[in-house]
Amino acid sequence: MGEFLSAVVEQPFLRQALLAGLLASLGCGLIGPFVVVKRISFLAGGIAHSVLGGMGAGAYFGFDPLLGALGAAVVSALLIGWVRLAWRTGEDTAIGALWAIGMAVGILFISQTPGYATDLMSFLFGSILLVPTRELWFMAALDLALLLAVGLLYRHFIAVTFDEEFARLRGVPVSTLYLLLLVLVALTVVLMIQVVGLILVIALLTLPAAMAGQWTHSITGMMATATLLGAGLTSGGLALSYAPDLPPGPTIILLAGALYLVSALAAGLRRRLGRLQRG
C-alpha cells in the first residue's frame, strides 16, 4: 500500500487512473440505486454489452470508440425501452438479442481492424491505467449530465421506480421518464467502461448501490453511500492491483464482490439480532 501511495505521488498516470475511478463512482451513486430498486440490472447488462458494436465501429472507421460506445448505448437503451413500453412481454427477448447482436457486430468490426486484440481486451475489461486526459474530460461531462438530470428529476425518478401506475395517475410522464432513466443508465455504462470494461460494468453499477441499500433506507441515502463505496472500491482495487501488477478492472470487481458478501452477511446478522431483541 505504501508503495502504491508513493507511486501515486510520482506517477501522473496513476493519478489519472485514480481520478477516473472517482469520476466513475459518481455513476455508481447517482444511477446504481435506480437500477437496483427498479430491478433492471439485466437490462443494464444488455446495454453494456451492446456497446461493443459502437466501440468496434469506432475502431474500424477511425473515430473515438468512446463516442461509438455512447451512440450504441443510447440507441440500445431507447430500443429496449421502446420494446418494453410497446409490448410489455417482449422486453426479455429484446435485451438478450441486443446483448448478443451488439457484441457480434463489435467483434466483426474489431476483427477487421489491425491490432484488434489489445483493443478488444481493454474494451472488455477496462484500461484504467491508460485513461488519457481528454477522456477524463469526457467522463466529467457525463458526470455533469447525470448530476443535472438526477438533481432536477430525482423525485420523478423515485415516483416512476416506486409505483408506476400511481405516478401515471398523478400526471407524471412515466414513459418519457422511463426512457430518460434508461438513457442515463446508458451514459453511466459508458462512464464506467474505461474503468472496468463493458463486461464488468454491471457489477460496478449494482454492487455499491445494493450494499448501500442494506444499510440505508432512502434512495438519497443510497446515492450518497453508493458514491462513497464506489470511490473506495475503485481506489482500493487500483491500490491492491498495483504491487502484484494485476489488471485493475477485475481487481476492483472482486473487491466489490467480496465486500458485498461481507455486507450481506452483516446485514443479515443485524436483522436476526434485531429480531431477537424484540423478542
Place this chain on the structure above:
Amino acid sequence: MSTAAAVDIQQLSFSYAATPVLQGVDLRVASGEFLGIVGPNAGGKSTLLRLILGLLKPSSGRIRVLGEPAWRARRRIGYVPQYPGFSRDFPISVEEVVLMSRFGLGLSSKRRAGEGERPGLRLGRWRRTDRDAAAAALAEVEAADLHGRQIGTLSGGQMQRVLLARALASEPELLILDEPTANIDQRIEGEIFELLAALNRRLTILVVSHDIGFISGYVTRVACLNRTLICHTTDAIDGQTIRALYGEDVRHIHHDHPPPAEAHEAAHG
C-alpha cells in the same frame, strides 16, 4: 364545477378483447355522496374504477368525472388501489410515499386552473407546501406518528391508513377506494370506515367492497355490479334491506346467467 355530478356514466360498455366485462352501465354519483359498489368477483368492479380513473378507455358509452373527461379529472381524484403497485422493501419512508400524490399539482394553484399546463414537471426538491399537505393528510388519518417509518415495517392497517393519506395529500374532490379493507381485521376495518365517514363530510367517496353487510352501515347508497348495474338503490337503506336486496339480485343472476358457482360466491363471499 360543483354543480356537475361527481361521476356521470351513460351506457358504458367495456370488453377485454372479446370478453365483455361491463355492459350498458348507467351511473350518476352526486357530489357529496358516499357510494358503495358491491358485486361478485370478476363482476367488473375494478374495471369500472379504472374506467373512471381514465386508465382504460370505454368500448362505448360516455364517462364524465367532476364535469370533465375521465383522463383529465384524474388529478382531482384521490385513489386507493386494492393492490398497491410497489414492493414493500422499496427504500422509502411513509412521508415520501404520501408525497407521491403531490405530483400533478402544477407549479401553483393558479397554474392548476390554467390551460396547457404540464403537470408533474416541477423540478428539484419537494416544497414546504407539499410537506405540509403530506403531514396534514397523515394527521387526518391519525397516522402522523408513522411519518418517518419505512413502509416495509407497517402493519396491514397502518399501510391502509398511509395509502389513504397518499390519496388525500393531493387535496382531491373525489375519493375512490378499491377494497380498502380486504386484508385487515374487522376492528381496523371499522376504524377505516369511521375515517371515511368523517371524510365524506367534505368529499365524494366511491368505495368498492366485497363486504356488503359491513359497508351498509356507512355508505349513503349501494350499487350492485355484475357486468351491468343490477341494483341501484337511491333511498337511504339499512343493512338488512341491502342484504335482502343483494340476495334477491343474486338469485336473479342465478336465473339469467349460467355459471352458478359465481353467483354462489357472490351470495356468501
